[in-house]
Amino acid sequence: MKTKKIIAIDLGNDQIKIKTGMAKKNEYIFPTALLAVADTNTVSLFSQGEDYPVFKTEVNDFEENYFGPQLRDIGYEENWSRSIGYGLRRYKTENFQAMLSYALGLSFMDEGAGTYEVNIVTGLPTTDAGDPRLTDDTESKRCIINYLKEEQSIIINDKTYIIKVGEVQVLPQYFGLLVDRAFNKDLTIADEDIINKKNAVLDLGGGTTLGDVAIGLSIKGGQQFNIDSGVSDVISGIGNAIAQEHGININSNNVIMDMIKSRSEEAGYEYSPGNANYVYDVTPQIKEGRKQYTRKIKNLIQSKILHPEELSNIIIGGGGANLIYMEDIEKEYPEAVLADESELANVRGYYKFGLIKEFGE
Numbered sequence: 001m002k003t004k005k006i007i008a009i010d011l012g013n014d015q016i017k018i019k020t021g022m023a024k025k026n027e028y029i030f031p032t033a034l035l036a037v038a039d040t041n042t043v044s045l046f047s048q049g050e051d052y053p054v055f056k057t058e059v060n061d062f063e064e065n066y067f068g069p070q071l072r073d074i075g076y077e078e079n080w081s082r083s084i085g086y087g088l089r090r091y092k093t094e095n096f097q098a099m100l101s102y103a104l105g106l107s108f109m110d111e112g113a114g115t116y117e118v119n120i121v122t123g124l125p126t127t128d129a130g131d132p133r134l135t136d137d138t139e140s141k142r143c144i145i146n147y148l149k150e151e152q153s154i155i156i157n158d159k160t161y162i163i164k165v166g167e168v169q170v171l172p173q174y175f176g177l178l179v180d181r182a183f184n185k186d187l188t189i190a191d192e193d194i195i196n197k198k199n200a201v202l203d204l205g206g207g208t209t210l211g212d213v214a215i216g217l218s219i220k221g222g223q224q225f226n227i228d229s230g231v232s233d234v235i236s237g238i239g240n241a242i243a244q245e246h247g248i249n250i251n252s253n254n255v256i257m258d259m260i261k262s263r264s265e266e267a268g269y270e271y272s273p274g275n276a277n278y279v280y281d282v283t284p285q286i287k288e289g290r291k292q293y294t295r296k297i298k299n300l301i302q303s304k305i306l307h308p309e310e311l312s313n314i315i316i317g318g319g320g321a322n323l324i325y326m327e328d329i330e331k332e333y334p335e336a337v338l339a340d341e342s343e344l345a346n347v348r349g350y351y352k353f354g355l356i357k358e359f360g361e
Helices: 087-091 094-106 139-149 173-182 192-196 231-246 253-262 283-304 326-332 342-356
Strands: 005-011 015-019 027-031 054-057 114-124 152-156 159-172 198-204 209-215 223-227 313-317 336-338
Touching: 005 094, 005 173, 005 342, 015 094, 015 342, 027 342, 054 094, 087 094, 087 139, 094 139, 094 152, 094 159, 114 139, 114 173, 114 342, 139 159, 159 173, 159 342, 173 192, 173 198, 173 209, 173 313, 173 342, 198 283, 209 283, 223 283, 231 253, 231 283, 253 283, 283 326, 313 342, 326 336
Parallel strands: 005 114, 114 159, 198 313, 313 336
Antiparallel strands: 005 015, 015 027, 054 152, 152 159, 198 209, 209 223
């Protein structure tokens, strides 16, 4: 009988996604950032800071940090520490490794302090992931596996969580999106074309744009094309355009992204810096940013996918899928489809992969 819990982690440049079970309640998505408690120096008689979990672990000398879904509520975004970067240099950073440990601890907060055994499924860009049948064929993979295989001790609100990691499966990032689309929640086949035919995957991430062409669910031999820019660059451009037009600085990419995700263009996008007497219509700047981004993605498809007629699907996922005008791409590429809940598609696929391979529960 298998007793190890499966934890699927997608630690992107912009958002962390975690999945620990098939139910929606077992999914987490929040900014890839941590905030030193010492950098939240506003003192109030009505402070609610004690309600937010404080994380500590050895890799950063047990510095006290806020981490997780509550970061948006806490604020202080100008003081957030991130792990934006590429390749081995990113995976070796203290912030990246601390957030990996924190993510494991967060996965067990509802169950309380104690000792837990887990197997982990995660993903990296194809060039970093290498051959998923091997554990040491790339430096990036070795770095992550070696770190995770150490016994993890995470302190959350002065309670200790010991995480013993058994196996670590590192997949090419696109593979998670394919598996999620290929299989239903009960692991029955949802789309045989994903399993048997050639498909392209575009993962529009926060710091990267990753493209892969795969034959079925094969793990080798596909075409790859990557760009070291992503959603963060698009949102920053929109913020700059708003500053030029209105003379205001929105010092949070999350604020702009939340506007786009929670409102419609038909209703328009309005921003208030806090005083209700000052409301700015930022619809033109957001529309132009989305239009430019859509054109960039369409140009990428045109330059890299020279024979779309050979593909069953061009699957578009990642957080950037919330920004593009999908109908514009579909006009020229009827094969293009949007991944369901695109930001979570990869991590859901990682989790399903773990279950299919009998990797844990």
